């Protein structure tokens with residue numbers, strides 16, 4: 001919990017921060033925000049991530065210093081692990097042997113850390129980093145503000161997803177006061193994609209269909225599409241939300257082939273349709289309106305099973 005995190009920071013000096021592979025704006029923004037916070041307190045801190053950081057977040061202060069690491073090779077008092085469901089999600093060997101602090105806003109997170117601070121009421125981990133800054137008596141510097149604002153914007157869909165609360169907007173307001181520029185960060189996220197994203201989107205959208213109820217949309221991405229588009233990690237961020245723009249669509253599943261017969265599925269829903277429950281049935285997890293899972297087997301069959309589970313979830317809701 002928060003008080004343990006505060007105590008840990010006060011009593012130690014050398015920290016690393018990591019997040020999941022293929023990090024999103026909350027993963028990168030919160031990691032960098034925490035890094036700047038620790039540095040502002042006079043601590044040594046660095047962000048380590050396995051693989052590349054998507055270009056949307058490359059302009060954040062400190063992004064150029066993020067180290068691509070596959071095995072833990074520093075001497076740290078503790079490693080912060082930002083929004084990971086389990087200790088393997090960062091893809092960094094050796095994490096299980098060190099003191100870790102699990103910081104997450106997903107209720108389904110395993111309590112894998114030496115300290116676990118989970119707040120499922122936070123819109124983004126960024127909101128928690130802001131709270132941590134206040135709890136340690138830190139000042140919101142311009143760097144912290146820019147990074148944490150990025151986390152909020154991306155995880156709340158520019159402040160319109162159901163996780164957006166009065167607290168989220170209050171925090172955003174404080175971040176703007178501290179120097180975050182909404183237009184600059186908005187442009188970095190929404191008007192800064194490589195062309196490969198548009199090319200991949202064109203191919204993926206060509207697969208979009210609806211089930212017979214007309215309320216569930218299905219979309220697929222093959223390995224070949226990725227290759228044809230010369231896509232990079234992060235190019236498909238948010239694709240799953242596209243079909244939800246249609247009034248009739250209440251839930252969507254977007255399945256990506258990650259290896260032959262192996263798929264990642266993203267689920268989204270509107271209103272009180274709970275797709276976290278659906279994801280859990282298949283060994284995944286997430287939030288009520290946004291969840292994900294990994295499955296293996298026959299594509300058509302898996303999609304049929306997921307769509308059937310989504311139909312059940314719609315039935316159980318008031319939608």
Ligand SMILES: [Mn+2]
Pocket residue numbers: 026027083105123124125155
């Ligand atoms: Mn998040």
